[in-house]
Amino acid sequence: MIAQTGQMPVPEPTLPERPESLMRAAWRRFRRNPLAMGGLVVFVIFAILAILAPWIAPYNPASIDLFNSDAPPSWQHLLGTDDSGRDIFTRILYGSRVSMLVGVLVAIGSVLIGCIVGAVAGYFGGWLDTVLMRIIDVMLSLPALFINILVLAIFGASFYLMILILVLTSWMGVARLVRGEFLQLREMQYVEAAKAAGASSVRIMFNHLLRNATAPIIVNATLMVGGAILTESALSFLGLGVQPPQTSWGQMLNNAQEYMLTNPMLAVYPGVCIFLVVLSVNFIGDGIRDALDPRQKAHIPKRRIAQWRDRFLKSST
């Protein structure tokens, strides 16, 4: 039509460059989100500290110094020492390795299993849905802590076994969530369109529908990180999680319980760490959710608008 009128230039045969990939656009939106970026920075700092713990920790986390127990913070012991005279800063560093690994791995594991089960149940429906949902009901009605204790008591308290058990007892929430989303989404016409194009069920489930269900899944996953850290602490308290002298934030918290009245700071340090990590993960999760939504409008700060107004409007008010 353009060529017919002869006024506008003929469209060039070469392909215009691909403007922006999905991931790059998402990253651009993510970067503009101050809360999400703050969360990411905090999380990355914790992650680096955890990875580098053996090199930056000033002491051996297990070395006991009974002559210097319950010491207040000083230059020698940045956060003081605990009841056995162990350096708290060192133990926080080493504890973060366990706690963060547990939190992240459990969240990833349960989201994977939950998504697969929920997607299959919600997409196919019928008897498959009924069977899977009844299995979930049964799993939910078994006390998770009991299964944890049972398995760990029988097979021994291994770190990776603990992660596996935590994953196997916490995927049901995600599965229900994903199923609910899929029940709604599978009726959308673009599913029929994908079917008409010849897409397989697997492709429709994991390529078309999962993308539309990301928002609640991400929120759920971020909440799960905190939950896993706390469950690990409960298991450690029962002597089934991380074995002393190895430590984790949860174990430190439980340790501190005895000394709550004499040295409350023992509980505050690991508590603050858990709080910071969980909060940062939640902010990151919110940021990812918003960044992946193509309909999200770019947020322009009021300050920027005011600047533009000053610069481009002739009549200043």
Add this chain to the structure above:
Amino acid sequence: MSTPQVRVIAGDSAQEDRRDENRLQEQKTLVEVEHLKKYFPIRGGFFSHAVGSVRAVDDVTFDIRQGETFGLVGESGCGKSTLGRVILRLQEPTAGIVRFDGVDLTRLRPRQMRKMRQQMQIIFQDPFGSLNPRFTIGDIIAEPLVVHGVAKGREIEERVAELMRLVGLDPSRRNHYPHEFSGGQRQRVGIARALALNPKFIVADEAVSALDVSVQSQVINLLSDLQDELGLTYLFIAHGLNVVRHISDRVGVMYLGKLAEIAETDEIFGHAAHPYTAALLSAMPVPNPHRKRERIVLQGEVPSPAHPPQGCRFHTRCPFAQQRCREEEPQMREISAGHWVACHFPMGDVA
């Protein structure tokens, strides 16, 4: 964008001639539908067993010739969209046979069926619901290419750009998301997706009903231009007779899950034999205030497809209904060459 609209009016007779040529050249049947039925169970009771069924498509037989446009009309809820979907096996038929190019689609395994879908595509009515909001336009159009593995990387990009130009979209916008496009543009995206694999057969399920009139004519012209260029066969489902008249070679009229009448477009519009067709035609507005016409206003509501009336399905609303219509169901019969009607007393026959 006003040029195509002008062509609608001016190019009518030329198009007519071309269609006649097509008809002579290609009499081969592409799609054969035999006794096709689609019942939806109504569940109820304590154990949610089937207590009845909605007969959305009830014993429909017709065929579509290669290269033609078959218009399917009928009022809302008469089962025309379901018929289109069952032909493409997007919904499983309850009974009956659909043959595409001689192959019985109803017996294909899922894998074979998916492969078969390269040759048959659908354009949906709703340009908003039929595009995945999380996919870019480019990805949506590329989807059939990726699924069937017919192109890779750069090839896909080029094919997508080619398709977008073909349907009149700017290829540089292929990384935008559906919500950034207008309804007409989205419908073009749906058309581009349907064309991606060079199909032989396209079901246009009210492809233009959701668009405003000026965009409607653009899209219709686009469809008929593409038919000429690519040799497509259409099943064009619509409730607007104007649209069907303009684009179709043959028309089928559907009422309550059954075909009432099939004939060439001119025959239907000139010599409608079924009272229902006549009523539909008389409801068509004529752009001439001085021409008085007798209007057949149908009384009552469409009966429920869960409990269709005995005998002829139309007898409850038919102004010419007689005792025989209430007792005996009329079968399809050919009253003149290529003109089939399911009525005991076709109009202009006995009167």
